[in-house]
Amino acid sequence: MDTTVTSTSQSAIELYYKGLEEGKLKARRCKDCGEHTFPPTGCCAHCGGWSLDWVDLSGKGTLLFATHNISPACHPRFEPIAPYVYGHICLDEGIIVQAIVQGVKATPEDLNQLFQRGQTPVEADILRMDDLPVLAFRIIR
Amino acid sequence: MRNRLKEEIVISGVGCSRFGDLLETPGLKGLSLQEVTANAVREALDDAGLSGQDLDAVYVGNAMVHSSQLPGTYSQLSKWIGAELKSGVHFDAQCSTTNVGAALAAMSIASGVYDTVLVVGFETTRTKVKGFSPYEREALQHKETWLWTDMAVNQAYGVPQGYDIFSTYNGLVALGYCRKYGLSIEDYDKGMFELCRTRRLHGSMNPKANIQQTMEDKASELGFSSSYEMWQSDEVNPFVAWPSRLMSLVTIADGASAMVLTRADIARANKSQPVQLKGFGISYRDLPWYDEDPTLWDFDRRSATQAMEMADIKATDINYLHTHDCSHISGICTAEMIGYLPSGKGLAAARDGELRYDGKRPMSTHGGRHAFGHAWAASAGSDTYEAVLQMRGMAGKRQIPKRPEISVIHTHGYAMIGTTIVLGGV
Numbered sequence: 001m002d003t004t005v006t007s008t009s010q011s012a013i014e015l016y017y018k019g020l021e022e023g024k025l026k027a028r029r030c031k032d033c034g035e036h037t038f039p040p041t042g043c044c045a046h047c048g049g050w051s052l053d054w055v056d057l058s059g060k061g062t063l064l065f066a067t068h069n070i071s072p073a074c075h076p077r078f079e080p081i082a083p084y085v086y087g088h089i090c091l092d093e094g095i096i097v098q099a100i101v102q103g104v105k106a107t108p109e110d111l112n113q114l115f116q117r118g119q120t121p122v123e124a125d126i127l128r129m130d131d132l133p134v135l136a137f138r139i140i141r
Numbered sequence: 142m143r144n145r146l147k148e149e150i151v152i153s154g155v156g157c158s159r160f161g162d163l164l165e166t167p168g169l170k171g172l173s174l175q176e177v178t179a180n181a182v183r184e185a186l187d188d189a190g191l192s193g194q195d196l197d198a199v200y201v202g203n204a205m206v207h208s209s210q211l212p213g214t215y216s217q218l219s220k221w222i223g224a225e226l227k228s229g230v231h232f233d234a235q236c237s238t239t240n241v242g243a244a245l246a247a248m249s250i251a252s253g254v255y256d257t258v259l260v261v262g263f264e265t266t267r268t269k270v271k272g273f274s275p276y277e278r279e280a281l282q283h284k285e286t287w288l289w290t291d292m293a294v295n296q297a298y299g300v301p302q303g304y305d306i307f308s309t310y311n312g313l314v315a316l317g318y319c320r321k322y323g324l325s326i327e328d329y330d331k332g333m334f335e336l337c338r339t340r341r342l343h344g345s346m347n348p349k350a351n352i353q354q355t356m357e358d359k360a361s362e363l364g365f366s367s368s369y370e371m372w373q374s375d376e377v378n379p380f381v382a383w384p385s386r387l388m389s390l391v392t393i394a395d396g397a398s399a400m401v402l403t404r405a406d407i408a409r410a411n412k413s414q415p416v417q418l419k420g421f422g423i424s425y426r427d428l429p430w431y432d433e434d435p436t437l438w439d440f441d442r443r444s445a446t447q448a449m450e451m452a453d454i455k456a457t458d459i460n461y462l463h464t465h466d467c468s469h470i471s472g473i474c475t476a477e478m479i480g481y482l483p484s485g486k487g488l489a490a491a492r493d494g495e496l497r498y499d500g501k502r503p504m505s506t507h508g509g510r511h512a513f514g515h516a517w518a519a520s521a522g523s524d525t526y527e528a529v530l531q532m533r534g535m536a537g538k539r540q541i542p543k544r545p546e547i548s549v550i551h552t553h554g555y556a557m558i559g560t561t562i563v564l565g566g567v
Contacts, residue, residue, distance in 0.1 A: 013297045039298040064433060065320070067312025067382045074287035074305040086308035086382075088317075088435060096429050098313070100303045111383045112326060115316055134302045 012040045015054075020126050020133035025057040027095075038095050059124030061091035063139065066114050068106035077129050085111070089122060089137060100127060100136040144451050148251040151415035152243070152564070153408040154189025154401035156181040157526040159349040160394035160514035162267040163278050166351070169395060173276050174209055178263040178397040179221040181519075185259070185399035186222075190412040193223030196401075197255035200245060201231050202238035202262045204517040204555075207289040208269035208281055214261075224259065235293050236465070236515070237423075237554030238262045239398055239522030240562050244421040246402040256404055263397035264516035266290070286393060290517070294556040299428040309430070310468040311389065312382030317435030318470055319384075322485035326384050332488025334372045336469050337388045337511060339496050344512025346498075346539040349523075351394045351514030389469040394514030398522025414533050419454070419547075420563040422447025430557050436474045444559035445479050445551065452547075452563035456480030460545035461531055462502070463524045465553040466509045475551055476504065479561075498539040506531060506539050521552040521560065528564055 019026035028037040030044035031051040066087040073082035087101040125138035159168040201214035215229030234241035242260035271277040344350035360371040408415040424443035466472030473487035498506045507513040507527035528548040530536040548564040
């Protein structure tokens with residue numbers, strides 16, 4: 001039983017958003033099973049291990065599906081951009097994320113066109129809201 | 142996990158308020174939240190032939206304390222339901238609350254500690270306390286409802302970065318379903334229309350439903366030539382998460398539900414018609430709720446498998462099913478996963494009338510989350526209430542012609558706790 005008090009005082013949540021400010025996608029990789037936990041926590045989401053490294057993800061992936069949301073947005077932070085497009089994305093590292101997709105209009109016509117096109121390559125394109133950098137993606141043309 | 146109950150547990154009494162709005166809905170208007178909840182409890186206790194003093198414990202759930210402003214409900218409600226000096230706890234599993242409560246109660250009784258437990262759920266998603274008034278309420282703004290509700294969803298990364306329920310729960314699942322089964326967007330839209338039409342038909346036959354108007358009557362009232370024309374109207378039924386429309390979603394409500402659980406041998410001596418709680422399963426997951434395939438939710442599969450194994454039933458044994466239909470397409474995916482409907486055929490079943498109360502595969506005969514309405518912590522109890530009425534043959538105009546012998550109820554607690562219970566053996 002480890003009864004020591006750790007000296008680390010910076011939250012993984014804060015480190016993640018600070019990373020986004022620098023255009024980096026901060027993740028954890030488990031020293032026991034090698035799997036990624038993203039967004040980061042202090043525990044491996046796959047095996048429950050507590051020994052983790054910090055790694056940066058590539059920010060590249062595949063957009064599997066894209067829909068839109070309502071306006072006004074459910075959260076006040078996103079009122080200025082609602083309605084926006086929201087996507088289901090598989091990162092190159094095999095991690096599933098859901099995030100705002102920029103550069104696509106939130107109309108049935110544009111979303112249908114995207115659906116008919118099928119899986120589409122995307123890359124991270126951080127969205128800077130007034131109070132927080134937010135993970136978002138953009139289609140690679 | 143041994144996954145079995147050591148004793149036969151029954152639901153010996155059920156109660157449910159009308160779902161609606163405490164400011165305007167007949168049956169709710171003018172009452173306090175304490176009284177609405179106490180009325181649901183009274184119905185359940187009367188049904189079981191008990192009083193509050195016959196209980197050993199009271200498990201009370203409420204998800205959105207921001208609008209109810211009633212934490213510590215075990216004591217705050219105790220004088221309203223005659224159950225002071227009992228054991229009690231305030232808990233929540235969000236929109237699975239009351240059925241998770243049933244599972245907790247069953248385990249408490251089967252362990253040999255308690256004989257009889259009351260489970261209560263109540264919620265106000267349409268109204269909130271006005272100022273500091275002990276009895277006045279005011280309308281809750283749509284944005285407040287979702288901001289507070291979404292506090293049950295990943296607050297580190299999901300909600301702060303643009304998550305909302307409509308995209309994740311509806312639009313993405315719909316697109317995954319269409320892709321997986323080769324369904325066109327047009328056919329998907331027609332299927333959703335038929336499903337909503339069925340839900341509203343059921344609501345029109347249920348005096349406790351929030352919406353009691355059929356699609357046809359609504360279309361006529363608004364001057365449309367057909368209900369499908371109304372369905373396709375961007376003004377009345379806009380896309381909220383393309384290709385999902387507004388009427389494929391939840392209708393928020395205020396309401397309360399309650400149930401009494403006890404040992405089967407005790408219930409047999411009472412006046413009520415007990416229904417056995419044969420099995421339950423609970424499994425949760427944080428965002429994202431699904432992997433590459435948006436139609437496949439592993440925590441739901443686990444909860445259903447656990448419940449059906451505990452109850453020792455197969456999918457072909459199920460006579461009545463409710464799946465959580467906050468999102469109609471998600472509810473269809475769950476019904477297909479359970480095996481009640483063939484994979485990829487759920488919308489065709491809706492089109493063919495199979496999901497109606499008088500169809501081959503009846504579902505959500507109270508009207509579901511769209512027509513009956515959704516009062517978060519009270520809703521799972523309303524689903525159980527409906528299943529018990531159906532199994533007793535007491536569902537009135539919407540009674541399934543052949544009383545169900547096995548009913549399965551699945552609910553999603555935000556975000557997400559998949560909960561499945563199996564009822565049988567009246």
